Amino acid sequence: MAGPVYDDAASNGQRDIIGGSLPLTTTRVLRVVGTCALLFALGVLATAHGWGLGLVMFSGHSSIAAGIVLCALIRYVRTHARRRTIEY
Numbered sequence: 381m382a383g384p385v386y387d388d389a390a391s392n393g394q395r396d397i398i399g400g401s402l403p404l405t406t407t408r409v410l411r412v413v414g415t416c417a418l419l420f421a422l423g424v425l426a427t428a429h430g431w432g433l434g435l436v437m438f439s440g441h442s443s444i445a446a447g448i449v450l451c452a453l454i455r456y457v458r459t460h461a462r463r464r465t466i467e468y
Contacts, residue, residue, distance in 0.1 A: 397456065418442070 394401045402410075421441070426434035 397453065 394407075401407075422434070422438050425437050425441075428434065429437060
């Protein structure tokens with residue numbers, strides 16, 4: 381159930397930010413690379429600090445990363461919205 385909803389939300393976000401949808405192959409490759417990067421980071425943290433602290437650190441790091449990405453997207457959208465308004 382969540383898959384189609386996520387796909388629709390992702391394609392809407394792509395259209396809002398880059399003006400169109402990425403090819404399906406590119407989207408899948410980016411998802412696989414992102415998943416592998418997250419699993420690698422989890423493995424490194426769990427190996428270095430144990431499962432208890434490693435999972436807590438992973439959760440904190442992923443939350444900080446999500447916040448940074450959100451702030452960057454907000455800034456990007458606001459900057460480009462101003463440019464569009466000025467151009468018209």
